[in-house]
Amino acid sequence: MNSAQRIIRRSTLKGRSRWLLLYEKGMALIALSNLCLVLFDLSYVPGRDFWLQGRVQIFGGFGPPIPLPILSSETSRSPVTDLYDRVKGIEPNPDTQRYLELVDELRQVTLRFGVESEPARRILSELRARSDEIIDTNPFQAAGKTGQLARILNLMREHMAADSARVAFSRFWTAEYLASADPEDGIEFFQTRLRPLFETNYSRPIGESGNPVDFFPALDFPFVLLFGLEFLVRTVAISRRYTGVNWLDAMLWRWYDVLLLIPFWRWLRVIPVTIRLGQAKLLDLERVRAQVSQGFVTNFAEDLTEVVVVRVINQIQGSIQRGSLPLLSRGNRSRDYIDINNINELEAITHLLLRTILYRVLPQVQPDVEQLLHYNLNNLLKQLPPIQTLERLPGLASVPSQLTQRLASELTSTTYQTLTGSFEDPVGSKLTAQLTQHFGEALVRELTEQHALDEIRSLLRDLLEEIKINYVERLSHEDLEEVMEQTRQLRQKAQQLEKARGDWA
Numbered sequence: 001m002n003s004a005q006r007i008i009r010r011s012t013l014k015g016r017s018r019w020l021l022l023y024e025k026g027m028a029l030i031a032l033s034n035l036c037l038v039l040f041d042l043s044y045v046p047g048r049d050f051w052l053q054g055r056v057q058i059f060g061g062f063g064p065p066i067p068l069p070i071l072s073s074e075t076s077r078s079p080v081t082d083l084y085d086r087v088k089g090i091e092p093n094p095d096t097q098r099y100l101e102l103v104d105e106l107r108q109v110t111l112r113f114g115v116e117s118e119p120a121r122r123i124l125s126e127l128r129a130r131s132d133e134i135i136d137t138n139p140f141q142a143a144g145k146t147g148q149l150a151r152i153l154n155l156m157r158e159h160m161a162a163d164s165a166r167v168a169f170s171r172f173w174t175a176e177y178l179a180s181a182d183p184e185d186g187i188e189f190f191q192t193r194l195r196p197l198f199e200t201n202y203s204r205p206i207g208e209s210g211n212p213v214d215f216f217p218a219l220d221f222p223f224v225l226l227f228g229l230e231f232l233v234r235t236v237a238i239s240r241r242y243t244g245v246n247w248l249d250a251m252l253w254r255w256y257d258v259l260l261l262i263p264f265w266r267w268l269r270v271i272p273v274t275i276r277l278g279q280a281k282l283l284d285l286e287r288v289r290a291q292v293s294q295g296f297v298t299n300f301a302e303d304l305t306e307v308v309v310v311r312v313i314n315q316i317q318g319s320i321q322r323g324s325l326p327l328l329s330r331g332n333r334s335r336d337y338i339d340i341n342n343i344n345e346l347e348a349i350t351h352l353l354l355r356t357i358l359y360r361v362l363p364q365v366q367p368d369v370e371q372l373l374h375y376n377l378n379n380l381l382k383q384l385p386p387i388q389t390l391e392r393l394p395g396l397a398s399v400p401s402q403l404t405q406r407l408a409s410e411l412t413s414t415t416y417q418t419l420t421g422s423f424e425d426p427v428g429s430k431l432t433a434q435l436t437q438h439f440g441e442a443l444v445r446e447l448t449e450q451h452a453l454d455e456i457r458s459l460l461r462d463l464l465e466e467i468k469i470n471y472v473e474r475l476s477h478e479d480l481e482e483v484m485e486q487t488r489q490l491r492q493k494a495q496q497l498e499k500a501r502g503d504w505a
Contacts, residue, residue, distance in 0.1 A: 030223070115179050
């Protein structure tokens with residue numbers, strides 16, 4: 001393949017990668033939209049009061065309602081609840097709905113005929129009866145709004161300064177009270193303080209499954225169908241792209257996408273959506289992963305390092321105590337010592353060091369050794385009376401210096417030749433090896449005398465104990481956060497270099 005073909009292939013791959021990234025971004029945004037819809041559905045029923053009136057009831061329904069700036073306090077319905085109540089099968093409760101219709105009818109009759117008219121008295125009588133019925137039957141219970149009813153009863157009892165809510169409602173829904181009360185303490189009090197609480201009540205039919213009616217699966221089905229088709233296409237593509245990967249392996253390759261298909265625990269879709277956003281480069285998951293794992297890695301590294309170091313030192317201390325270390329045992333090798341090559345490594349290292357010194361080091365420092373010997377011999381000869389007399393004779397002043405120079409050169413050359421000859425000569429090499437072996441044996445024998453061995457073991461144990469204590473204490477005070485930061489910086493530099501190398505290529 002020539003350079004032109006490589007350039008064309010590289011540009012083709014980049015184009016495919018660009019289109020693939022756009023596809024991943026599109027699917028990630030669709031999955032994110034579906035997740036938002038799922039979260040809205042899960043929170044709709046508990047937060048329906050907010051969407052209904054733009055207010056939140058706190059403290060389990062016993063606290064005061066907090067109005068929010070979405071809707072005015074006079075707005076009784078919102079487009080959100082008008083649309084989504086149908087999805088959740090929510091309908092107005094017939095008892096509370098009839099109660100509010102009677103209040104609206106009373107307002108209309110009062111404006112036309114007055115509160116003391118016969119039609120108004122008839123409506124007031126029905127309101128008193130329905131108030132008692134609501135207190136007895138609690139129509140708020142089925143919707144889980146019993147707290148709202150308790151709030152209504154408390155407000156009415158406080159407003160009327162009555163001992164019970166039943167008495168308060170009986171006095172409130174009378175023509176005498178409404179006629180004598182200020183407008184804000186009459187029907188308007190009910191409209192502004194109590195009506196929003198009545199409107200929060202609803203009824204929800206029970207389906208054949210025994211659960212409340214819910215049409216959200218029908219709303220979620222197009223997304224599930226899309227994700228299912230994509231999952232099948234990805235499975236086929238992965239199984240064909242990689243040799244030896246069957247359909248089951250390909251499905252497990254992207255196991256998290258299965259969470260987009262299950263009809264229960266829909267909140268788990270946050271997992272595949274997060275992963276997809278990261279793959280589409282719409283969300284930087286590396287920083288999230290680093291922050292999540294930093295604390296775990298830091299604590300784990302500290303504990304693991306302490307355990308490893310202490311275990312290693314304890315093993316060394318145990319070996320010293322048992323006398324299983326080669327230098328601290330009476331024999332050359334203990335019975336538990338495992339020799340993998342039948343070679344005495346200490347002798348081999350000593351022999352290698354001697355050969356390196358003789359053949360590589362001494363030739364380089366031989367002139368320096370000759371100068372040092374010449375200087376010392378010259379100073380020694382100058383102190384002798386015959387040499388001092390010889391220097392005073394004409395023409396013989398340089399003889400001592402020449403003599404010492406020749407002597408130093410001959411001495412170093414002879415010594416070097418003798419040492420190298422002992423290595424090259426079989427007998428000399430054998431004697432050198434014998435000397436090295438006997439020297440090591442004598443050193444080990446003297447070190448392993450009972451008094452010396454006990455003292456050495458005691459000192460080594462104390463030294464290791466001090467190292468263990470001081471190291472563990474120093475590790476506990478070490479700033480592992482700084483170590484993690486340095487590691488993260490090195491990783492970022494490596495990624496930048498790799499990216500720059502890829503861009504250059």
